[in-house]
Amino acid sequence: xxxxxxxxxxxxxxxxxxxxxxxVPSQLHTPLMSGSNAISGITIVGALLAIRTEEQGTMGxxxxxxxxxxxxxxxxxGYVVTDRMLQMFKKKEK
Amino acid sequence: MEANDLINLAYVVAATLFVxxxxxxxxxxxxxxxxxxxxxGMLLAVVITLLAEGLxxxxxxxGLLVGGAIGLVAARLVKMTAMPELVALFNGFGGLASxxxxxxxxxxxKASGWEVYQLETSSNPTFSGFVIxxxxxxxxxxFTGSLFAYGKLSGKLxxxxxxxxxxxxxxxxxLAILIGVGAVFTWSSDLELTYKLFLxxxxxxxxxxxxxxxxIGGGDMPVVIxxxxxxxxxxxxxxxxxxxxxxxxxxxxxxxxxGLILTVIMCKAMNRSLGNVLFSGFGxxxxxx
Numbered sequence: 001x002x003x004x005x006x007x008x009x010x011x012x013x014x015x016x017x018x019x020x021x022x023x024v025p026s027q028l029h030t031p032l033m034s035g036s037n038a039i040s041g042i043t044i045v046g047a048l049l050a051i052r053t054e055e056q057g058t059m060g061x062x063x064x065x066x067x068x069x070x071x072x073x074x075x076x077x078g079y080v081v082t083d084r085m086l087q088m089f090k091k092k093e094k
Numbered sequence: 095m096e097a098n099d100l101i102n103l104a105y106v107v108a109a110t111l112f113v114x115x116x117x118x119x120x121x122x123x124x125x126x127x128x129x130x131x132x133x134x135g136m137l138l139a140v141v142i143t144l145l146a147e148g149l150x151x152x153x154x155x156x157g158l159l160v161g162g163a164i165g166l167v168a169a170r171l172v173k174m175t176a177m178p179e180l181v182a183l184f185n186g187f188g189g190l191a192s193x194x195x196x197x198x199x200x201x202x203x204k205a206s207g208w209e210v211y212q213l214e215t216s217s218n219p220t221f222s223g224f225v226i227x228x229x230x231x232x233x234x235x236x237f238t239g240s241l242f243a244y245g246k247l248s249g250k251l252x253x254x255x256x257x258x259x260x261x262x263x264x265x266x267x268x269l270a271i272l273i274g275v276g277a278v279f280t281w282s283s284d285l286e287l288t289y290k291l292f293l294x295x296x297x298x299x300x301x302x303x304x305x306x307x308x309x310i311g312g313g314d315m316p317v318v319i320x321x322x323x324x325x326x327x328x329x330x331x332x333x334x335x336x337x338x339x340x341x342x343x344x345x346x347x348x349x350x351x352x353g354l355i356l357t358v359i360m361c362k363a364m365n366r367s368l369g370n371v372l373f374s375g376f377g378x379x380x381x382x383x
Contacts, residue, residue, distance in 0.1 A: 003221060006335060006343055013331075013344045016113065017351025021120045026363050028125060029356065030316070034181045035119045035129050036353055037323045039112050041188050042136065042345040043330040046195040046337055048143045051157070053150045060201035061150075065157050067194035072161025073168070074188035075140075079133045080169035081177055081184070086126040088174060 031085045038078025044071035097145055104142035105341035111135025112345050116352055139341055179247035182240045182319045185326050189236025192329035193296070196229035199336050200292060204285055215338065222336065223280040223288070227295060229332035231272060234299030235306065236326045242307040243315050243322065253312025262373075265305050272298050306372075314371050317360050321368075324353025 050064035115132025118124035172180045203211045245251035279291040327349025334342025
């Protein structure tokens with residue numbers, strides 16, 4: 001893909017991210033951090049694409065599978081733990 | 095080609111879901127739904143990626159099962175009070191994954207040589223070198239920094255700030271060496287040399303993550319984890335540039351930017367500046383955290 005185009009979407013995403021959150025109540029700081037941590041596990045897509053049947057050699061394969069395991073822990077654990085935090089938060093509200 | 099279009103279209107949808115997810119996580123009424131929406135974006139991104147050609151499904155299934163089981167059990171069993179430190183640990187794993195993705199791509203280059211790689215991916219070697227090093231460096235710092243923060247929060251390490259003479263000078267020197275190694279790595283095309291430089295960079299960035307968190311007290315760890323969370327987003331984004339993948343670039347950058355804002359908000363809530371938290375070394379006594 002065109003490099004400049006990728007850089008273009010990077011810059012736009014940066015500005016979007018900066019504007020996305022403004023006033024967050026302090027009880028939500030940790031869940032928001034945890035929830036966006038789960039999103040940063042998107043690198044799982046990169047790990048999936050690194051595990052290929054062709055060439056690349058043993059070392060590349062080991063690195064890819066290790067990346068996938070760690071990214072999956074980040075994603076699955078991140079979403080589940082965020083959900084538990086928010087569940088707790090809801091009970092407190094009542 | 096058609097499969098690729100479909101995949102990229104699904105990535106756009108996934109990125110949109112992440113945007114809504116983050117937005118909704120910022121308000122009490124919508125937070126839980128926001129997390130679900132962001133989660134469905136992630137599921138979509140993962141499932142659609144499986145349509146890509148040439149993947150080795152045997153290993154992928156194994157990796158997903160192992161990682162998924164560990165993540166699920168850890169998140170389910172953790173006590174409510176121990177959740178922040180678990181998030182730190184997960185965040186570290188995300189950083190490590192980005193490091194490994196960049197490394198795996200570098201192994202591919204090493205196996206085929208720059209010329210073949212360049213032809214296959216129509217990439218620019220200098221740019222590839224730069225983003226591989228950046229993803230490795232930021233991912234590595236995130237990994238050990240988060241592990242150290244996890245140790246401090248969970249009480250496995252002493253929560254007090256560790257400060258010693260010349261610490262700042264050492265850290266600045268370390269950073270300068272990291273940048274220097276990166277510069278040579280980026281502009282050299284000698285694969286023997288660059289491989290050694292890469293491994294040196296891995297070691298130094300892991301060390302730098304520890305050195306950076308060391309002088310910060312346990313009470314300030316939530317802010318540090320928030321900053322490291324932002325960094326893990328930047329690492330994912332850099333990994334996205336390595337493999338020219340737009341969903342990694344967008345989602346990683348979103349987390350990087352919104353995480354930075356959240357970090358600043360958290361500092362303000364403590365009546366501190368970010369610089370004060372990172373460099374003062376007095377956090378252990380000044381915060382109740």
